[in-house]
Amino acid sequence: MELISEDSSNSQITSYIGNYSGTYSGDDSGIWEFSIDSNGNIQGVAYSDLYGNISLSGNITDGTNGTMVMGDASYGVTFSGNINTITGEVSGTWSNTEGYYGTYKGYKN
Known part of the structure; x- marks a missing residue:
């Protein structure tokens, strides 16, 4: 996973700082929650119907359009996926190495 370069404006990351939560569905389903810090780092957990608790970590990969990647x-x-700074909506896709996949959606708390 690629971190945002130090040349990028810190103000781009500032708009993403906070706590987020939502649901995911597809071949597995559950809920998730994560937080983003001032460096664009993501830490959280997904509560999977199939696997139980899954730790999530990652980062904002593009502060301009809110592209993010996280996983375990x-x-x-x-x-x-992406984060919309105007609405606070988070959405995207998920997949795993077993071939399972689906979508997720949530909002900034």
Whole structure:
């Protein structure tokens, strides 16, 4: 996962700082929550119907358009998507190494 370069404006990251939560569905379903810090780092957890608690970590990969990636290597799961700074909506797709996939959606709390 690529971190935002230090040349990028810190003001781009500032608009994403906070706590988010929502649901995901598809071949597995559950709820998720994560927080974003002032460096664009993401830490959180997904509560999976199939696997239980899955730790999530990642980062904002593009502060200009809110592109983000997070996942858990031990479960082979990746969540990729975007954050809309105007509405606070988070949405995207998820997949894992077993071939399961789906979508997720949520909002800034």
